[in-house]
Amino acid sequence: MPNTHDLGGKTEYFGPIPHTPTEPVFHADWERRMFGINNFLHTLLGPDIDTFRGHLALLPPEEYFGPYYRRWIPGIERMFARYLSGEKRVPKLKLAATAQVVQRIVTRPRLPKVMNARVMPKIIGTHKQAKGPARFAVGDAVRVRPAPREGHTQQPDYVSGRLGRVTEHRGAAVLPDRRFATGSSAAEHLYTVVFDGVELWGDRAEPNTEINIELFESYLEPA
Structure with missing residues (x-):
């Protein structure tokens, strides 16, 4: 696929x-x-x-x-x-399984929106503290590394090799690629990167088009 x-x-x-x-x-x-x-x-x-x-x-x-x-x-x-x-x-079916059942009950849509939007993500979400400092800052020019040819990745390949600019540091979250491959829940810094439409699609892009994409730190390198 x-x-x-x-x-x-x-x-x-x-x-x-x-x-x-x-x-x-x-x-x-x-x-x-x-x-x-x-x-x-x-x-x-x-x-x-x-x-x-x-x-x-x-x-x-x-x-x-x-x-x-x-x-x-x-x-x-x-x-x-x-x-x-x-x-x-x-x-083994111990406390962890019981806790997951409770989580699924309490996170049903009947909860107030503020609970679903702000409280529960901190309890069961994938946002975590990264071990090291962020490599990039807002305003940095970055280039997206080539996407791996095998395995699962959440890196869009159509931005591979393209130039972008960091517009926001989104904290850190579990890297899905690594979690799928190894089971590791280690967190990695996450950024919002803006790309000009012409950079992605050339002359076929609509004028004045910008695309904002959230990308993990390992997907990026300094431009």
Whole structure:
């Protein structure tokens, strides 16, 4: 599967996005069950969302570009094949599993917006303290490094090699790429980088277009 983070930036994916305002959350009972099974398995075995998304991103195009919940089936199969093969150990059902159940209950949409927006992300979110200082500052010119050819990454390949400017330091967060590959939850500095449309798409870009993209520190190098 081509990098899913390229879907909005490469010309082969340009075009209108179909949207039906009255579309239901679930089109059939099997989708509702798939949603429930996925949440139950995540609670039972404790896989993080980055691992699940990584397996989805690595699906072949014929599976990825199908119905949304249908792609969850092979994604879950690949995720739990790592347990069946012995690559990952099934965690013991102790306090961690119980805590995840409680988290899913208290984070239901019925909570006040301020709780969902400001309190719960600090409790169960992926923002953490990085070990070292930030390498880049607001205003720095940066160039995006080449994206890896194998494995899962959240780096959009259409910005690889392109020049941009740091507009904001977003703190630090768990790097999904590393978490998927090794299980590490080490945090890395995260930045908002602005790119000129001409830098990304040349003369095909609309005039005065700027794109803001959040990129991890390991994706960047000084320009």
